[in-house]
Amino acid sequence: MSVLVLCDHDRGALAEASLEALTFGRRLANDLGVACSGVLIGEGADNASTSLASYGADSIYLVEHSLLTDYGPSAWGESLVQLVNKVGPTAVLACGTDRGNEVIAHLAASIDAPFVANCLTADTTNPSTWLMTRVQWGGSLLEDSELSTEQVKIFTVVHHGIEAEQSESSNSGQQESFTPELDESVGQTIVADRVVLTQGITLSTSPVVVGGGRGVGSAEAFAPLEELAEELNGVVGCSRAVTNNGWRPHSDQVGQTGTRIAPQIYIANGISGAIQHWVGAMAAKNILAINIDPEANMVAKAGYAVIGDLHQVVPAVLEEIRRRKS
Numbered sequence: 001m002s003v004l005v006l007c008d009h010d011r012g013a014l015a016e017a018s019l020e021a022l023t024f025g026r027r028l029a030n031d032l033g034v035a036c037s038g039v040l041i042g043e044g045a046d047n048a049s050t051s052l053a054s055y056g057a058d059s060i061y062l063v064e065h066s067l068l069t070d071y072g073p074s075a076w077g078e079s080l081v082q083l084v085n086k087v088g089p090t091a092v093l094a095c096g097t098d099r100g101n102e103v104i105a106h107l108a109a110s111i112d113a114p115f116v117a118n119c120l121t122a123d124t125t126n127p128s129t130w131l132m133t134r135v136q137w138g139g140s141l142l143e144d145s146e147l148s149t150e151q152v153k154i155f156t157v158v159h160h161g162i163e164a165e166q167s168e169s170s171n172s173g174q175q176e177s178f179t180p181e182l183d184e185s186v187g188q189t190i191v192a193d194r195v196v197l198t199q200g201i202t203l204s205t206s207p208v209v210v211g212g213g214r215g216v217g218s219a220e221a222f223a224p225l226e227e228l229a230e231e232l233n234g235v236v237g238c239s240r241a242v243t244n245n246g247w248r249p250h251s252d253q254v255g256q257t258g259t260r261i262a263p264q265i266y267i268a269n270g271i272s273g274a275i276q277h278w279v280g281a282m283a284a285k286n287i288l289a290i291n292i293d294p295e296a297n298m299v300a301k302a303g304y305a306v307i308g309d310l311h312q313v314v315p316a317v318l319e320e321i322r323r324r325k326s
């Protein structure tokens with residue numbers, strides 16, 4: 001018996017989200033008294049495997065096949081189906097990223113088993129009915145659901161729901177190759193080409209995000225926020241009021257219909273903190289709100305706040321940073 005954790009990687013670069021899933025899987029495996037195994041599919045799996053043992057993988061399945069060149073939901077899904085049939089695990093999980101949910105849904109549909117997406121916790125007291133808390137509507141609703149099956153339990157763990165944490169015990173991370181039997185037809189959905197729009201630190205991975213809302217006032221008025229982000233090696237984010245006004249592109253939007261961020265610090269300038277924005281920002285470790293309204297939701301939620309006009313506060317902060325750097 002074991003817990004299988006599908007670890008997402010992009011051409012050998014392990015996704016951070018996989019370590020969250022592995023942390024969850026390791027704790028689950030401990031509770032169940034079974035082993036925790038990582039699963040890496042396709043070209044580059046070997047490269048991506050290096051840190052899995054330190055996050056709790058007792059063993060690692062490297063799934064290889066000539067058709068598994070780049071990511072493909074059908075090919076990855078079918079490979080996982082065959083591995084599950086071979087191993088007979090107690091549970092299979094992945095991080096609830098687009099890819100994680102896509103591949104795990106394929107597995108569940110193929111073996112006709114129930115699947116719970118975006119879970120935060122799993123209570124396994126009753127072996128045939130696990131009680132799952134899952135996150136809905138971008139984090140504004142927590143839903144209790146039952147995962148009731150005598151079969152393998154299948155679910156994903158909500159992204160940013162738990163922090164990835166290295167294992168205290170030493171796990172061997174012993175590697176084992178697995179070659180599935182794949183039909184040419186699964187190759188129809190394998191990534192053939194890609195255009196990278198953003199490189200380096202992105203909104204979802206940056207340790208510092210400088211956010212601007214309607215209070216910034218115009219596209220041009222984002223310049224000091226850009227400068228502040230640059231000084232702090234961070235990126236600029238914004239609210240939907242800003243994208244609606246055409247001041248910033250949608251790729252900068254934080255929130256339910258934008259990006260979920262989890263920086264060390266989120267500096268929210270002129271943002272009221274509406275629930276749809278908050279669900280995208282709530283995983284920030286620290287929040288500094290700069291707002292003229294002491295009653296604003298973002299101010300209430302922030303650990304630190306400056307009540308004042310951002311057009312005066314941001315230049316003053318910039319000046320002080322530069323003075324200290326020089």
Ligand SMILES: Cc1cc2nc3c(=O)[nH]c(=O)nc-3n(C[C@H](O)[C@H](O)[C@H](O)COP(=O)(O)OP(=O)(O)OC[C@H]3O[C@@H](n4cnc5c(N)ncnc54)[C@H](O)[C@@H]3O)c2cc1C
Pocket residue numbers: 212213214215216238239240241242253254255256257258259269270271272273274275276277280290291292293296308309310311
């Ligand atoms: C289905 C749906 C999905 C949505 N998805 C998202 C989403 O993904 N992301 C998102 O952000 N929103 C989303 N929204 C919109 C959301 O409800 C809010 O309307 C939006 O977040 C408000 O943006 P804001 O805080 O910039 O503007 P406002 O609510 O207008 O707040 C502006 C803030 O700036 C402050 N301010 C004004 N001038 C200054 C100044 N000079 N200095 C300092 N502070 C100042 C004000 O006190 C106020 O707190 C969604 C809405 C719906 C219905």
